[in-house]
Each structure stands twice: as C-alpha cells, then as structure tokens.
Amino acid sequence: MDKRLEHALDISKRRKTFENQLNNLKAKSQVHLSHSTGGGKFTIDRSLISFVDYLINTKKQETIVLLDDRELPILIDNPDQFLDDITAKYVSVTFDYYHEYDRLRKSNSIDSMVKIHEIDNDS
Amino acid sequence: MTTKGIIYFAFNNTQVDYWYLASLSALMAKDNLDLPVCLVTKKGTNDYAMSEHGKRYASKCFDDIVVLDDNVSFIDNTKGFSDGRWQSRNLPYYNSMQTECYKYSPFDETILLDADYLVMSNNLNQCWGSALDFTVNYYSHNFGDGLGYRKTPMGHRGMNTIWSTCVYFRKSEYMDKFFDLVSYIKEHWQYYYSLYGVQTRLYRNDYVFTIAHHIMNGFVDSSGRDAMPVNGIHVLTDINDVHVMPNKNELVTYLEVPKEKGNYVLSNISGIDVHVQNKWAIMRISDRIREIYE
Numbered sequence: 001m002d003k004r005l006e007h008a009l010d011i012s013k014r015r016k017t018f019e020n021q022l023n024n025l026k027a028k029s030q031v032h033l034s035h036s037t038g039g040g041k042f043t044i045d046r047s048l049i050s051f052v053d054y055l056i057n058t059k060k061q062e063t064i065v066l067l068d069d070r071e072l073p074i075l076i077d078n079p080d081q082f083l084d085d086i087t088a089k090y091v092s093v094t095f096d097y098y099h100e101y102d103r104l105r106k107s108n109s110i111d112s113m114v115k116i117h118e119i120d121n122d123s
Numbered sequence: 124m125t126t127k128g129i130i131y132f133a134f135n136n137t138q139v140d141y142w143y144l145a146s147l148s149a150l151m152a153k154d155n156l157d158l159p160v161c162l163v164t165k166k167g168t169n170d171y172a173m174s175e176h177g178k179r180y181a182s183k184c185f186d187d188i189v190v191l192d193d194n195v196s197f198i199d200n201t202k203g204f205s206d207g208r209w210q211s212r213n214l215p216y217y218n219s220m221q222t223e224c225y226k227y228s229p230f231d232e233t234i235l236l237d238a239d240y241l242v243m244s245n246n247l248n249q250c251w252g253s254a255l256d257f258t259v260n261y262y263s264h265n266f267g268d269g270l271g272y273r274k275t276p277m278g279h280r281g282m283n284t285i286w287s288t289c290v291y292f293r294k295s296e297y298m299d300k301f302f303d304l305v306s307y308i309k310e311h312w313q314y315y316y317s318l319y320g321v322q323t324r325l326y327r328n329d330y331v332f333t334i335a336h337h338i339m340n341g342f343v344d345s346s347g348r349d350a351m352p353v354n355g356i357h358v359l360t361d362i363n364d365v366h367v368m369p370n371k372n373e374l375v376t377y378l379e380v381p382k383e384k385g386n387y388v389l390s391n392i393s394g395i396d397v398h399v400q401n402k403w404a405i406m407r408i409s410d411r412i413r414e415i416y417e
Contacts, residue, residue: 013388020267020378020390027264031246031354031395039254041352070348072254114375114391116366 017110025104029097035086040074042066044086044093052076052083127251128159128186128230133238134197134217135168139204139402141217142172145238146184147409150416152242155372159186163220163227166193183417189227195220198312198326205361206403207377208385221287221328222309225294225302237288239405241397243372249352250291256298259332260286261347262355266392267363267378272355277333279320282344285336286356287328288398297339305335359392361400368411374399 033044042048055064056079064076076082107113129152133141142164149160162185164172169190172181181188198219205211224235232251236242250258261283262272277284292298308315308331315334316323336345359365364377366389373393380386399405405412 016380017388017390019269020388023269023271024266024390024392027354027357028394031244031357034246034249034352034354036249036252036352039252041249041350070350072348074254110389114389115369115373116375116389116391 014110014113017113018104018107021104021113022101025097025100029093032093032096033090034069035089037082037085038074038076040066040068040072041070042068042074042086044090049083049087049090052079052086056080056083125231126159126229127232128161128228129156129234129236130161130163130224130228130230131236131238132218132221132224133162133164133168134220135171136215136217138212138214140172140175140406141238142168143176143409144402144405146172146176146180147405147412147416148236148238148240148242149184150412151372152236152247153184154416155242155245156248158248159230161185161187161189161227161229163189163191163223165191165195180417187229191220198309200326202325204402206401207364208362208379216325218328219309219326222302222305222331224290225292225298228292228294230294232293233291235287235290235292237398239399239402240288241374241399241405243374243392243396244394246353246396247289253291253293253352255349256293256295257301257336258291258349258351259336260289260351260353260356262350263358264355265358265360266376266390266397267388268381277319277321277330278316279322282319282333282337283347284329285333287332288356289351289353289396290332291351301335301339304339305331308334353396356398357392357395358398359400359404361402363387363404364401365399365404365408368408368415371415374408 035042035044064079065073066076068074104113131145131149133145135141145162153160197217200216200218201213202216203211204214234247234250261274263275263286264272275284312326312331319334321330359376362379366375366377368374376390376392377387378390380388
C-alpha cells in the first residue's frame with residue numbers, strides 16, 4: 001500500500017476511536033450531571049445553578065418551587081443545600097470530564113485512548 | 124421505614140446461564156448501590172447454579188432467592204442470540220415471568236433489572252423516593268452508532284417503547300392494578316400486539332409494559348413525565364464484544380463501526396451502567412468481575 005494512503009488510514013482509524021471515546025465521555029458526564037430530590041429530577045447546568053442562586057439572593061425565601069425535567073413542580077425545602085449540592089456535582093463532573101478529555105486529546109495512539117496500555121502494564 | 128432493593132429474574136436456557144449473569148450483575152449492583160438483591164428463578168436453574176457456583180457464592184450475590192417450581196409456565200419464545208457479528212443462534216428465551224416482579228418483590232420500592240445489565244455507577248440510587256409510583260426508561264443510547272439518545276417507536280401507532288430492562292416501581296394501589304393489567308395483557312398478548320400494530324412473533328415484556336402503561340394512563344402518551352432519573356439505557360448490542368474489564372466500573376469493548384460489518388474499534392466505557400446484550404461477552408469476563416467485586 002502507498003505510504004501516503006497507509007498514514008491517512010491510520011489517522012482515520014484513530015479519529016474513529018477518538019470520536020467514540022468523546023461520545024462515551026459526553027454520555028458519562030450527561031448521566032452524572034443530574035440531581036434527584038423531593039421526587040424530582042434535575043439536569044444540572046449553568047442555567048439551573050444561576051437561577052437557583054438568583055432566587056436565593058433576591059427572593060430570600062426559605063423554600064422554593066422548581067419545575068424539574070418532567071415539568072413537575074418540586075418543593076425545595078432547603079435551597080441553600082440544594083445549590084451547594086448541584087454546584088459541587090457540576091464542578092466535580094466537569095473537572096473529571098476535562099481531565100479525561102485532556103488525556104484523550106493528548107493520546108497519540110489507539111491504545112492510550114482506550115487506556116489499554118495501562119492494562120498491559122498491569123498484567 | 125421503606126425497604127428498597129433490586130430484583131432479577133433468571134431462567135437458564137440450553138446455552139445461557141442467566142443465573143450466573145444475574146449473580147455477576149448483582150455483585151456489581153451491591154457494590155455500587157449498597158442495596159439488597161432478590162433473585163427469582165426456578166428449581167432446575169437454581170439446582171444447576173448450586174452445583175456449578177456453590178451456595179456460598181449465591182449468598183454473596185443474593186439476599187433472597189425465590190425458587191419456583193420447574194413446572195412454571197412460560198410463553199413459548201425463541202430469539203436470535205449473537206456473540207459478535209459472525210456468531211448467531213436461535214435459543215429459547217424464558218423472559219415472560221418478569222411481569223411477576225410486583226408479586227415477588229420483597230421490597231416497598233424496587234428496581235427491576237435484566238441479568239445482563241452491568242451496574243457500573245451509583246446512578247440508580249437517584250430513583251428512590253420518586254414522586255411517582257412507576258418510572259421507566261424511554262431513551263436508549265447504543266454505543267458506537269453515533270446517534271445519541273433516542274426513543275424506540277412500538278408498532279404502527281408509534282408509541283414510545285418502555286424498556287423493561289430497568290424499571291422502578293413502588294408498592295401501591297395503582298401499581299397493584301397496573302400489574303394486574305400487565306398479567307391480563309400477557310395472557311392475551313397476541314391480540315394486543317395486533318391491536319397496537321406490533322409486527323413481531325417475539326413476546327417482549329417491553330411491549331406488554333408499554334401497552335399496560337398506555338391503557339392505565341388514560342390512553343394517552345405520558346410525554347416522558349414518568350422517565351427514570353437516569354438519562355436512558357446505555358446499550359452495548361450483541362454484535363459488539365467486551366475485551367477486558369481493566370478496573371472497577373470500566374470496560375474496554377470492541378464496537379463495530381457503523382455500516383462496516385465486522386470492522387471493530389476499541390472503546391473504553393467507564394462510570395455508567397451498561398446493558399451488555401452479548402451474554403458470552405459477560406461470561407468471558409466473569410472471573411474478572413468476581414475478582415473485582417466479590
């Protein structure tokens with residue numbers, strides 16, 4: 001096979017693996033960026049965090065009602081705790097995502113992308 | 124205090140040791156969710172498991188084993204089982220008892236799991252204390268196909284299929300009636316398949332749950348209001364394979380490239396629960412699962 005084609009196909013294979021790994025990381029972070037309380041389910045994102053922070057700081061209410069992902073009204077009886085929980089989770093999940101993405105981005109082989117070299121070293 | 128736990132159903136066929144698959148999933152569930160686990164099986168399957176895997180191992184995996192008589196009746200079902208792209212066989216599929224989960228669950232709140240559902244996170248713990256008595260998964264995500272989360276339409280009416288792979292329910296009057304209806308539909312499943320335009324000869328709990336849910340919901344789509352607080356079922360279809368489990372809650376898999384039959388790429392999946400449809404793939408890493416989780 002022509003070297004130029006061989007190199008291109010090599011990169012193409014790596015690219016496929018990269019895309020798969022990135023999709024897996026996205027799915028993982030989506031799964032973990034959620035919070036359940038009071039029977040409701042909330043996707044944690046920047047707008048939820050900002051909105052809850054706004055309600056706490058401007059309305060000064062001891063309890064608040066939020067519409068969850070299913071658009072059901074959920075009573076949050078301790079908004080400060082709720083904000084702390086979702087913020088902590090957001091920070092932790094996005095940090096993990098960042099570190100794993102960074103490692104993936106810097107991987108120069110399929111083995112290192114799927115961490116298979118670590119297995120071989122372990123065994 | 125309400126009791127919570129996981130329930131599995133396992134009935135071996137001639138080639139698949141469902142009891143063992145359920146035990147592996149249970150080990151992972153116990154480790155990640157810290158919950159009691161109940162298994163419903165039948166005498167023949169359980170006797171085989173005891174001789175093959177031992178009582179001590181069984182007690183590590185299951186807190187409670189409900190053993191049914193061998194004459195328990197199943198709907199005659201045969202389906203294709205694949206082990207990667209090139210190996211496929213038709214085998215009996217004893218899945219119809221799963222609809223009895225309400226009757227056999229010893230818990231107030233229960234999550235019903237398939238034996239081939241590998242619990243690799245604590246995400247399911249978000250389900251407890253739900254505002255609803257019954258929550259389900261409509262969305263699924265197949266690793267490797269690049270299509271993301273999607274709903275699966277059932278029959279020509281296009282209703283969204285509920286995945287019976289992972290379902291949450293609470294003991295209540297509503298659920299009592301729901302599972303009564305499920306039993307009724309199961310008895311007349313061919314009629315209901317025809318009514319709802321389902322064109323398959325395979326009996327599927329997914330469809331029976333979907334039809335019962337549609338009827339109980341006033342014949343309207345619930346629009347996903349009763350979705351489980353997880354994003355959906357993450358599926359490794361049976362044309363794919365598992366290479367190795369390097370660490371706890373991590374799998375290195377072979378994913379077939381879309382539209383390229385038999386061409387696989389490696390992929391690392393970690394920290395999310397995976398419905399591994401290739402039963403032989405799980406069996407091949409069973410020693411490693413036991414080493415990590417037992």
